[in-house]
Amino acid sequence: MRRLLCLLLLLSGCSTINLGEPLGEVDAEAPATPIEPLWERDADAAFGPAAAYVTGAYVVVGTRKGEVVVLDREDGAVLGRGEFGQSVEGQLGVSPDGRVLYVPTAEVKGGVEAFDVSRGVRLWRWRGGAVQGGVARVGAMVVVGMLDGRVVGLDAETGTERWTTQASGQIQAPPVVVGGDVLIADDSGRVARLDPSTGAARWAVELAQPVYAAPAVADAGVYVSTARGAVVRLDA
Secondary structure (H helix, E strand, C coil), X not given: CHXXXXXXXHHCCCECCCCCCCCXXXXXXXXXXXXXXXXXXXXXXXXXXXXXXXXXXXXXXXXXXXXXXXXXXXXXXXXXXXXXXXXXXXXCEECCCCCEEEEEXXXXXXXXXXXXXXXXXXXXXXXXXXXXXXXXXXXXXXXEECCCCEEEEEECCCCCEEEEEECCCCCCCCCEEXXXXXXXXXXXXXXXXXXXXXXXXXXXXXXXXXXXXXXXXXXXXXXXXXXCXXXXXXXX
């Protein structure tokens, strides 16, 4: 009966994500050895390239069927599903208090939806185009890297578009937060550090090699792996 109810809710466009609490902070620890499987759960759909969002209690994944699935980190039990209508392939964004999930969708009429996971309520929807790399919540803004090369800053509370700037190529790499700013890398090889409140570039570097993976940040370094086999270290 519970499975049937969940199915009916999903078919009607509703969501069963209503956790009654925030997701919590990121808590992904390196596995101890020997590495052994603890559980396996079928999400009933394929996944895109984005990593799961993992906290002390939850594992959150987006699927190419257009769902976001919340799993119990301890045993893999499905605690809720949200239907977002289009393929979810990019990086999910989360508010600092862990209550709001920002979901990017990757198809032509895609965009971003804000969903309160603690109450099971959609807060807003922005349909600006395909988002494949994903989103990042930075301060009061949600920064979105678009497949058509636009970088868009949305008001995190309302979803209102505050600014737009243009990258040099398609953005398929997830945005990365560093020091209150956001790093954007595109498939022309341009890596830029942007002010999230205005979209202005604090610096930009042309690597002339496609970048599809998110840059990594450690100490004062930005490490970028390119599609042609180079690893580049930039000063943040």
